[in-house]
Ligand SMILES: [Zn+2]
């Protein structure tokens with residue numbers, strides 16, 4: 001969390017702070033905290049930049065949705081310093097910002113296309129719903145290599161965003177045939193596919209599919225958790241959590257935010273529902289019970305209400321929470337930084353997110 005990082009930095013003697021290894025680590029740290037300005041300040045101080053310095057900065061841009069800046073810096077990076085990791089980082093940054101042209105150009109320039117490089121390109125194409133081209137890359141790769149499950153996961157998650165149940169079923173079946181022992185990844189695939197069924201209103205099918213497949217695989221599905229810092233203490237909550245002492249206030253705050261959002265024309269999108277409603281539940285109450293929203297509300301009921309909120313989540317943020325957090329940032333005129341399993345989202349008081357909705 002941001003001020004812990006600053007606290008640590010303040011303790012570091014200046015002769016160590018000026019060492020390149022420390023500076024590289026600091027760029028990485030500030031980037032991961034969502035503080036791109038601080039990362040840039042350190043980067044600018046480094047006189048003799050190494051591969052790691054550039055890579056850390058490119059990655060910091062990428063994590064924070066600044067794909068163009070990442071590509072620009074990669075271009076500025078001396079050729080002999082570019083390596084496999086910097087290539088993955090820049091492609092990843094382009095992928096997360098939807099910069100297809102830049103990604104393609106860089107990808108075509110890379111002579112040694114490793115599994116990770118191709119996976120990143122598959123991810124970029126899948127995010128833009130260019131499934132034929134993505135599948136073609138996978139096919140070509142498999143002509144001379146053993147199949148890679150991560151490529152299929154990228155494809156599947158693109159198909160989920162596209163709510164393409166036919167393609168998703170095909171991908172999942174292929175994953176089961178090719179990787180029968182990759183239980184954890186297959187379980188993640190089951191969750192994605194069952195979420196697609198739910199998103200098109202097939203809640204029963206989703207439930208049956210999910211429970212049958214998970215039982216067959218014999219694994220546990222990861223519970224969604226979000227962490228935040230309240231008055232110097234790290235607090236974590238799960239979805240629909242009622243364990244916190246300020247639980248009543250948290251849900252009351254969520255209700256107030258919901259009403260304000262609706263007044264501003266917000267529509268609750270039932271396609272983000274991953275299960276059917278239980279008694280006494282509404283679409284709004286289910287969607288607004290996701291863990292990241294609960295910890296954001298917990299921050300907002302503190303006195304004085306903070307103008308900067310930081311959240312870490314172990315899974316990916318869903319489309320509803322993404323839209324709703326944009327509205328919260330605007331209503332509360334607050335900066336909200338959410339690091340999910342995939343990237344950093346910086347929600348600004350103007351109601352926009354740094355990822356520009358590419359996630
Ligand atoms: Zn959510």
Ligand SMILES: [Zn+2]
Nearest residue numbers: 345353355357
């Ligand atoms: Zn975002």
